[in-house]
Amino acid sequence: METVLIVDDEKNYPLILSAVLEEEGFETLTANSSHEALEILKNSDVDLVLTDMKMPSMDGIELLENVKVKDPQLPVIMMTAYGTVEKAVEAMQKGAYNYILKPFDNESLIIYVNKAIAMYQVVKENRHLRNAVESQYSFGNIIGKSKIMQDVFDTIRKVAPASATVLIEGESGTGKELVAKSIHFNSPRHDKPFVAVNCSAFAENLLESELFGHEKGAFTGAAAMKKGRFELADGGTLFLDEIGELSQNLQVKLLRVLQEKSFERVGGVKQISVDIRIIAATNKELKEEVSQGRFREDLFYRLNVLPIVLPTLRKRLEDIYLLVNHFIKKYADERRSDIPVKNIDQAVEHLFYDYSWPGNVRELENVIERAVILCPGEIIRVSDLPKNFKDNVYNTLHLDGIPANAKLSRTLAMVEQKMIERALKMTGNIQAHAAQLLGITKSGLNQKIKRYKLSFKD
Structure with a gap:
């Protein structure tokens, strides 16, 4: 529960405001002078200071200056009469969150308080996340505090010590290779090779040679013997990304390797035995591919011994701010400026929560990388975001999905x-x-x- 410190030299006024705010679910502390307020701040955690402008001994502006020394981000709302509006503007220039004119209605006060505290919650969460990113909310380079990602971390911990095949399913950009590396580097094979191959990046005949190697003269251009990825990964882990793109011919050969733990190079006759762990990944639903006859059922069950399904970013919105903070730190060194980028403003945060993120975490990282480089100050604003991203956001927010006859x-x-x-x-x-x-x-x-x-x- 958030705490508001109310400061006013009129003894009854803090009590009245306290009753209003407590009705809205806030805790309140009251002080009848700036000196008393500063003593409270020494011993209590406060999320907002709501102070009168005109007070004896130390006025609201002096209190504001003292508060900002203690915590520059702690919001202060000034309560002022019409005659001291000029002083209120001065307070805004010195870091006050806002001011509200007396007399005011309770509804307006609550709106001001809610907005100020919501902003401070973001600041406090950011402080917390900076400390937490490297501990409870990360696994290797995978970041997430959502329950769905914590479940993924728990699964990685369980499957890493085993040698069985792992199948990682998830949309493009969800971090499948990061998960594969985390499994490898937390396994008994961590000091052996981690070899990755993207099955969609090669034509069928080239992929076969890439996986199994070839003998000299096996085909035109094969001027020397070449070891394939299976041999290079011996003792370690072979990561087969986009496994759903394998041709039927290569599916048969992969199944044979999984069953027999041996293979032949292209153009060779010698059986080569290897000790490797297979981790496969796909952005397709392999069960659907099996039902459509595009993927072998027996190979699917060989691969799907230990399944891991990665959620889309749309299903883990609570991780966005954590990821943003992580990527800002990651790309800070590439920024050619003496002004460090520290955060995103609230408008950017709202855009990020509203956007569908078809490219998932990879798309978010790309947006932040470019924004960090282009941002002229400490805070990333909407104007700093890449144009193509803003176009995508606004397109998703347009009215295309609303029927023309909608009321x-x-x-x-x-x-x-x-x-x-x-x-x-x-x-x-x-x-x-x-x-x-x-x-x-x-x-x-x-x-x-x-x-x-x-x-x-x-």
């Missing part, structure tokens, strides 16, 4: 319901946090939840 009220209601469902999902179904994310009051969200008959928990 405005019904369509807006459907969008509103979807946004509320997403906010509840992203915040673990905690109503107060979802309200902050949506920029509305908790009571307003509660009314909408009842209207759409949604469930939540506090």
Whole structure:
């Protein structure tokens, strides 16, 4: 639960504001002077300071300056009367989040507070993630705090010590090769070769030679004997990416190798035995390929001993901010500027959550890499994003999927319901946090939840 520190020299005013904010699910602390507020800040974790501008001894601007020394990111909202608006603008220039004019209605106050705290939550999460990326939320170079990715990490830990074949399924860009490397480097074969081959990158006759090698004179241009990837991976791991692209002929040969643990080079007769672990990956649904007769059923079952299915980025939206932070750090050294890129602004974050990410994590990394290089300051803004990405985002947000005869009220209601469902999902179904994310009051969200008959928990 977030905590608001209310500072005002009028003794009853903090009590009234405290009651309003606690009704919305916030904890509150109160102080009747700036000095008292600074003492509270020494001993308490606070998410927002809500302070009057005009106070004796130390006014709101002096308090603001002291708060910013303690924590430059802690939001401060100034409460001011019309006569001190000029001072409020000065406070904004010195780092205040915003100001609100007295007298104000409770609804406006709650909206200001929600937005300021939502911003600070992002800052605090970023601090936390910077420390957590290398520990509980990563496995090798794979990043994720979502339950679905934590389950993937758990599966990797379980399958890594074994020697059985692993089949990794997932869309392009989901990190299949990273998973294969993590399995290898956490296995007893970690000090032996990890050899990768993309089965879709070669014509059939070239792929056969690439996998099994060839003898001198086996075909035109074979001027010398060449070892294939199977021999090069002896003792280690062979990663067969895009296994679904294998021809029927090569599927038969691969099946024979898996069964007999030996093979012949192209143009050769000698049986070559190898000790390797096979990890295969595909962006196709191999069961469907089997049912359509494009992939051998017996080979599928040989490969699918230990299956791992990687989720799309669309199914792990809660990992986006973690991944963004990771990629910003990764590409910071390539930036030719004395100003380090540290974060993305809220508008960019909203775009990232709304986008469908057809290219998955690889697409996100590409966007961040380019934005880090192009960004003129510390914060990546929408204007810093690649044009082709922005075009893709706006295309997905256009009205193409809405029928021409759709009624405005019904369509807006459907969008509103979807946004509320997403906010509840992203915040673990905690109503107060979802309200902050949506920029509305908790009571307003509660009314909408009842209207759409949604469930939540506090």
